[in-house]
Amino acid sequence: MTFSLTDTEAAGGLAVPRRTLELLRTVPGLGERYADAAAPGTLAELAALPPLAKDDLNTALAHLEPAAEQGATWLFQSGGSTGAPKVGYAPTGFYMAKVFEHWQPLDRDDVFVNAWGAGRMWGAHFLAAGLADLSGCRVIALGSVTAEEYPEWLGFLAARKVTAIGGTPSVLRLWFAHARAAGIELPSLRKVLWLGEAWQPQLEDDLAAVAPKARRHGMFGSTETWVVGSNTPDCPADTFHPFPHQLVHVGADGLLDFTSLDPAMLNPVLRYRTGDAGELGPCPCGRPGPAMRVLGRRDNVVQVRGLGLHVDELLERVEREPGVTRAQVLITERGGRAGRVEVLVLGALPDPEALRRELLSSTFTLSTGFVHDPENVVVRVVDALVSNERTGKTAGFVVREEA
Known part of the structure; x- marks a missing residue:
């Protein structure tokens, strides 16, 4: 299988890719590429469409200038570490209601530290805040801290009996390494949410010392696609279960591409490639349906x-x-x-x-x-x-x- 859904499962959602195709045909510089492409009625026809790369999506967004039908539209940036910045859009709510329908790592009893950076046009902090709002938990919207602030904040978090924390693995490693070095334990911490990078196995050592009850809960996505899938502590760290509104395809070259089936999606995501390689198959957790194993980037x-x-x-x-x-x-x-x-x-x-x-x-x-x-x-x-x-x-x- 090369798609995360079957033709039958995706049938209703293919209206969204058809509409996206019509939009892309109006974009100068992209229109000719899609001029002769048939509107997809099956997954095989969808797989025959040319994929979108990051520069293509940037071109489309600059031309289309999407706007939310209701509420505000947020403009976000991705990239900037190894490539040119890319733009993405999201409506208020950040599509997290659909994610929450299928993945609920937080509950009302949690005290959650949102440690994703809150500024400079990155969406992860606000996305996590949207998920936390839906769960009804208490939130400490901490964002980034400086090196000298860690001990005091860690003491505060221990005193508040924090049960969950979320951030990129690079940032989480800083938190737990500082806690371990300072001899600070977080015995109430049970959940570690992560998004933005691959999980780092070295985190396990610090977690075992600082928060032995904590288990990881991951999300996979990008500013352009938003959250594509998630995993649980019973899944391998590189394996995610795609949501029904996100269609994952593995090309002949082993690269993943993503198509949104969500009518509310503002970005024209049609066979969009992030540069990640992967495969679809069963997950050791035993959950039915194909899971997406991410094998790493091919643009490194x-x-x-x-x-x-x-x-x-x-x-x-x-x-x-x-x-x-x-x-x-x-x-x-x-x-x-x-x-x-x-x-x-x-x-x-x-x-x-x-x-x-x-x-x-x-x-x-x-x-x-x-x-x-x-x-x-x-x-x-x-x-x-x-x-x-x-x-x-x-x-x-x-x-x-x-x-």
Whole structure:
């Protein structure tokens, strides 16, 4: 099966993709691509339509300028860590009522800390707030905090007997690492909600020490698609159950694309590709229907001196080192050319120079691209990786232009 729903299940919702197709035909620069495409009446016909990439959706949104039929329309930004910012729209409520129909990780008795960043045009904080409102729980809308504030806030959260917290895994790791370092426990914490990045297995160690009763509850989506699916503590961290209003398809190249079946969706999401690879199949939790396993991004190949550097493969090798908790590639460019590649390492690494020599000799792009200046390939242990101040996300690679 390549779709998360059958033709019968999706039959009523295909009216939405047909309407989206008509909208895309009016967009300069995209209209010709869809001019001869038949309006999809089956999933096979939908799969025959050209997919949308991020730049395509940006073009469509700039032309269509959607507006909510009722209430306010929120304008959000995604990207900005490794690519150009992308725009998305959402009505008041952020589509969370449909999510809440099928996934209710919070209940009225919870005290929930919303630790997603609240500003700079990122939607996750407000999306989580919408979910919390539907659950009727008490909310501490904390957002981002600075390093020196963690101990005091952690003491406050322990005193308030917080039962749930939510954020990106990068931000959650900061919370639990600070709690562990300060000897602060959160014995009432039972639920950890996450969205925005892949779950980080290293979180499990800190959770076991700080909040042994806590279990993870994940969401998968993007600013353009909004929440596509969710998982429970009984699901693997990389496996999500798509909601009925989100149609997931796996292409022949293994890439996931998403089509909205929600009539209220403001973004024209028609076979939209986020860059993630995946597969559909049963979930070990035993819930019926195909689940979506996310296998990672396929756009984590960056050009370094004319050669493709596979960042995920490089990081996978580095993170196998004993004592390394996470790594990141920082590329410094001068005039559009990579002048320096640094592998930033969190954790303990007794001999960074030995690892540098191994990576330089075993990675074709590094050994070839830096054959005349190998000193510009560096492995460095750091206290913190480079994060997006707006969202708290920590990308696998960051490109900086040197002045």
